[in-house]
Amino acid sequence: VACEDVIVDAANADVDGRQRDRLAQQLEFIAELDRLKHVVRRTPLIDGSRCETDAEHSWEVALMAVVLAEHAGSPIDLPRVVTMLLIHDVVEIDAGDTFLYDDRATTTKSARERAAADRLFALLPSEQAAELRALWDEFEELETPEARFAKAMDRLQPLLHNYRAGGGTWKHLGVDHAKVTERKRIIGSGSPALWAYARELLQRAVDDGVLAA
């Protein structure tokens, strides 16, 4: 009955002009972000059947942050980490997914992604655009415990997938233990415990023959 009352109120509610304008902008932003489902990453699903999309990756790393928060190296504001991870890859709608082991694309990545952030966040009401843009910048700058833990999730996730999928992109691209270790050690700045675990996993990957020594 209480629920029905609320529904009756809703039917009578008027959306005032300012709220309507904000809502229209917010829904344009949401609709534009649907394109993140078209950006395909190099990371395989764990069963190896296909590669995942950026939207799927973003869901997984946000959930990982919730589940693994206790392993953060410093106290973190978890909701800020989760929001950061929900938006961290939206720039790839314009800039594409720059593969971690593609050194040439990596040199232009930052400029391409900043231009994309300029365009995408500007779809929102201005104060909300500024807020989410600041969070995206914070992730990129890696200077806060939240950004470092978020980055640890972002780097740990494909490592778990490649290991469980029997090599994945490591095999296809021919990268070896030293190269992976170099690109993944940033995990340690967000979570020493997860980096210790990841290093064991990389050693096991070598022992199992899914990663070149």
Added chain:
Amino acid sequence: VACEDVIVDAANADVDGRQRDRLAQQLEFIAELDRLKHVVRRTPLIDGSRCETDAEHSWEVALMAVVLAEHAGSPIDLPRVVTMLLIHDVVEIDAGDTFLYDDRATTTKSARERAAADRLFALLPSEQAAELRALWDEFEELETPEARFAKAMDRLQPLLHNYRAGGGTWKHLGVDHAKVTERKRIIGSGSPALWAYARELLQRAVDDGVLAA
């Protein structure tokens, strides 16, 4: 330099036994949840090119909650809403996606989904399992402002997609304005403003000929 220091600490860190056990359980849970990327929903992407996966849907509704929080009908604990939305569909790994307009499957949905929740959350360390299971139950029971707002996101998202995709599942399944209105009015219990907007959109859908009157 500060960052390098942290990395050195990480390299020396030991993962103690209890933490290692918890981590192993948590990563099994994360790995199992990868299967949510295999559950395909009836909802089309906005460009109509394919249907979305449950993982993609979960990402989108979590992000919608962040962007649209100001329109909630009652004060909400936003981080709780976001976490709820990240996990709300994981039971579909076992139970499948029950389509909103499939009345027969809907009668057995609840039991199938509870069994799935029993299995999946039990993969986690026990106190964490209880915490996430309670959040999933809260979503299902729709008794808190957080659950109602989360449900509003979950019901609004396909409506936006179907409208923008030129009819989507409404056309394929032959549902009409009255049927959609009946199944979507729960949006109003989480957000009167969003329900007022959704009703306008449904009227526009009829006027545009993408939804039967």
